[in-house]
Amino acid sequence: MTLATTPQTKPLTDEELQKINAYWRAANYLSVGQIYLLDNPLLREPLKLEHVKPRLLGHWGTTPGLNFIYVHLNRLIKKYDLNTIYIAGPGHGGPGLVANTYLEGTYTEYYHNISQDAEGMKKLFKQFSFPGGIPSHVAPETPGSIHEGGELGYALVHAYGAAFDNPDLIVAAVVGDGEAETGALATSWHSNKFLNPVRDGAVLPILHLNGYKIANPTTLSRISHDELESLFVGYGYKPYFVEGEDPADVHQQMAATLETAIAEIQSIQREARVHGFTERPQWPMIVMRTPKGWTGPKEVDGKKTEGSWRSHQVPFGNIAKQPDHLRLLEDWMKSYKPEELFDADGKLIPELAELAPKKHRRMGDNPHANGGILLHDLKIPDFQDYAVDVAEPGKAIAEATKVTGKFLRDIMRLNQESSNFRIFAPDELASNRLDPVLEVTDRVSTAEIYPEDDHLSADGRVMEILSETSCQGWLEGYLLTGRHGFFTCYEAFIHIIDSMFNQHAKWLKTTRHIPWRRPIASLNYLLTSHVWRQDHNGFSHQDPGFIDHVLNKKAEIVRVYLPPDANTLLSVTDHCLKSRNYVNVIIAGKQPALQYLNMDAAIKHCTKGIGIWEWASNDKGGDPDVVLACAGDIPTLETLAAVDILRQHFADLKVRVVNVVDLMTLQPKTEHPHGLSEKDFDTLFTTDKPVIFAFHGYPWLIHRLTYRHTNHKNIHVRGYKEEGTTTTPFDMVVVNDLDRFHLVIDVIDRVPKLGSKAAYVKQQMQDKLIEHKHYIQKYGDDVPEIRDWKWPY
Structure with missing residues (x-):
């Protein structure tokens, strides 16, 4: 493993530095405005109490860092014509992503009433965390998002799911240092052992260390530089550090480091695509250490705010009862010099607007972030060809999931060239009798492989890791960027992803009512090794309660199927794989069992339900x-x-x-x-x-x-x-x-x-x-x- 050294060059000219910093100021200004203002969006008159929202909601602390990263990614996208999406892991960074998609023009294209002028800015501000408006986190309503920011832990695993089988895509995954404390995120770092540079895109993790959560310091911010570097080298990354408080210095560091990281990514991919995969590369990542609430108030009421936990949410929220806070807010917002950023009509001035990429290269308008646009139907053989011969009910014996495994095998075969179908399993594919799939593909691993390993290669399309959360997150990222997948798991342990299922179901419910969001392939679970055949493993493996959890969700989203035999399982599986915008839960046995319905009867029975x-x-x-x-x-x-x-x-x-x-x-x-x-x-x-x-x-x-x-x-x-x-x-x-x-x-x-x-x-x-x-x-x-x-x- 090679240790990274932070580039010492200063790639930005004085003019570039000035423009990038101004664009960042504009994003920060719009972010603060969303949190605080109802009216007077450009501060063209003295700020009054009636211009401020009565309930101040949202999160400022992480937002300036997210804005900083966004503008620098824009520069690289334009310079190298990169195909890039942005995943904001820090929980409530919504104002930043909304601000940036507004500045690049995407937001107005999707929401015509939010125009790029003073009146549109006023509406942009009012809608944030306001009844009838938008959430405070990066949500389905946010253009360019595939990641619901309301729950922490899944940014990196979603990013890798998006990168699999997307060879030209770079996914910038910003990981909050509070988020980095979650178990799901800790396991996600190992996703680099499954990324094949020959056929996959790249993930650029950016650990955003600003030091604090709601009220406490974060773990990774309180360990030494050497220990932090060793941690990520141990994970298999090449970490670069961008650190400081002076914007001019940090801008130069970030510009140089991103140039280096992108060059390394392209070199890794070029080498693999010319000479083939030989060994797992050491992918670059960035650790960005900047103050929490950067550029915000240094102190409020004599207490440190910037660079402390006090800037995590709203740095001061009692404006109605403390008039001096109104002046503090006005001074803060004016520190960004909006008169230099927006013209008389309230539109971003042309010399700054030109910094944003164009059309689909804008991260808010990248088609991968609206996966239904890219979705193509799976090639699926006729499931009836796999029918079990049932001459009389209840006499023939077959293994239902083994039969479906042959069906999935041929789906995998038919879609190998299009590279849009993967199977996800927490080390349970063979145990759940779906191993016929291994006749046409391997389990994927870019880590070291031994001769005695079974069906393991860098070219595999079966994703197996003993982490239900990683499988779920990969699959979600894969589906949300326009592909198809299938998740098999032991019934008792699917509960591990209960909360992740919640978030995906909520995402689907919300997107159904967003006209520009296109339907994506359904998330399909096959739960087997179920409660009634866990007699050998015992009580710990016996739990059918995931059904109860699923049925708490809206009827427009969830479906639960209990096929009693192999032919009904085939019919149900075919139906689910062709469906869109659902979560389908299929529960079926894997052991030899009686078969009841011939295929004709099974189709009729499943159609009626x-x-x-x-x-x-x-x-x-x-x-x-x-x-x-x-x-x-x-x-x-x-x-x-x-x-x-x-x-x-x-x-x-x-x-x-x-x-x-x-x-x-x-x-x-x-x-x-x-x-x-x-x-x-x-x-x-x-x-x-x-x-x-x-x-x-x-x-x-x-x-x-x-x-x-x-x-x-x-x-x-x-x-x-x-x-x-x-x-x-x-x-x-x-x-x-x-x-x-x-x-x-x-x-x-x-x-x-x-x-x-x-x-x-x-x-x-x-x-x-x-x-x-x-x-x-x-x-x-x-x-x-x-x-x-x-x-x-």
Whole structure:
């Protein structure tokens, strides 16, 4: 590893330095104006209290640094015709990115009412952190953004996701030093071990060290220069340092350092693209150490402000009660000399406006930051070609995810040339039976590879790292810049990205109502190794609760599918990969299991999302005595086994079996576009008959989805109730009362017509449960009649 030395040259002429500093002043002025002002945007009259917002919100501390970096990137983009996007990691740097996109003209092009004049500036200021306006962070409403700045930790991983398979793109990723303390960000530094300079773009990390969070110093700002340098050399980077308080000096440092970093990036890529990949390069990065709240008030009320935590948010916020703060604000804003920056109409003067790149080279208008513009449909083979032959329901056996793995393999093959599809997995691709994909591609790694490594190369298109947050972040960056992806994970551990899912879902909801944001490919999860087949790993691996978390989001965004067998999983996967602007959650088993539907029946069933399985029911031509509903592969198995028992003992009992693939169908039509109408729900579940519902997840979710329906009072749900251990597969359902014997007992308890015979059958079911416990404790496996059961009709 080579240690970087900060370039000592001064590449900026006096005129360039003056113009860049003036442009930076303009961005800072607009940023302060957004935080504070309602009116008098150019300070053409003395500042009055009525010109100031009554509620002062936003964050100043990080903003001048973000503005500083932006103007310097503009210079390099123009000089070298770079294709660059900007990711602002520091949480609430919104005023800076809005200010810069306004100065370059992009903001006005997207929001015509925010014109580049005094009236438009007034609207720009008022809308910030104001009812009916825009958020204080870099949000979907901000042109050029693919990164929601409201939550910290994901800037760098989003940047790498954007760079994969974008060979001409440079992603400038500004990492806040508070953000750098998060676990997700700490792992993200290792993304450089997955970046192949032959086919990928580049990420230029810029660690923005300004020393403080809301009230405390940041960890990385309080370690020595040598220790900090060693840390990033250890991560595999070549760190350059830009440090100081004097703008003129720091401008020259940044200009020289960016020139060096861009030259190194281009040299790395040129070497790899001419001679092929040989070893992981040492990519450059920048550590920029400047004061927090740079150029802001030095002191407020006798207390240090610039260069301290006091400048993190609003440096002074009680203007109504402290009139001297009004003068302080006016002096602060006038220190930027707006009269030198904007003409009589309030427009940025031409000699400064020319510093910004043109058209799509502007970072606010780069098409990669509005990924739907670049999105092309995947080439997808006909999923029916992968069908499992199901001559009769419930007799054939197959591994659902293994079958889908062959489908994904050929999707990967068909899209190799277009380089727009990757699979993401936290070290679980093979475990989840999707390893057929490795027949056409490898797992990617640009780190050292040993001969005994399995399907590992720099050219791979499977992204595996034992970090769910990295997989999620890479995928989000990949999707948001116009590509397609697929994320497979153990069901219990997908919870690790709960908060990241939240942010992406919120992003999608917001962008649906922004006309210039184009739809992107859906985020598709395949969760397997699920709760009902984690008997070998035990309690820690048993948690189906991600469904509950997902269903908190708006109906226009989320979809949850529980395909019961291989053919339904194929149909659902094909549908999800073709969809746009959703988060699709698919939950399916990976173990050998009974297959129920041939492909024709599977397509019809998945298209409806819910339906009566006529072949398993015996109520045709009349009303059922009981409805047995099921959602999920193991609940479906136990439901059908219960039906078998009921048929053996109660020949006259009319049973209807309803299987649910699309969980959203259970909601009323008024709550979700996939929901059933009241009439259709009543047709399936009746208005007054008992419904025994075997569900994959926590039982109360079904009640939550169906409580508005007519027959909700008669719905009894069996599901996971937080009972589990290392045991046998069937015992997992027994300890949660989801097994066939409990389902039969539920029917007996709710159908009065079964009469006196029911008492004997109920006792027999209880005896079966006792026999089961004794058997597994003696033999360590399930009773053969249970383990080997097949649908007998």
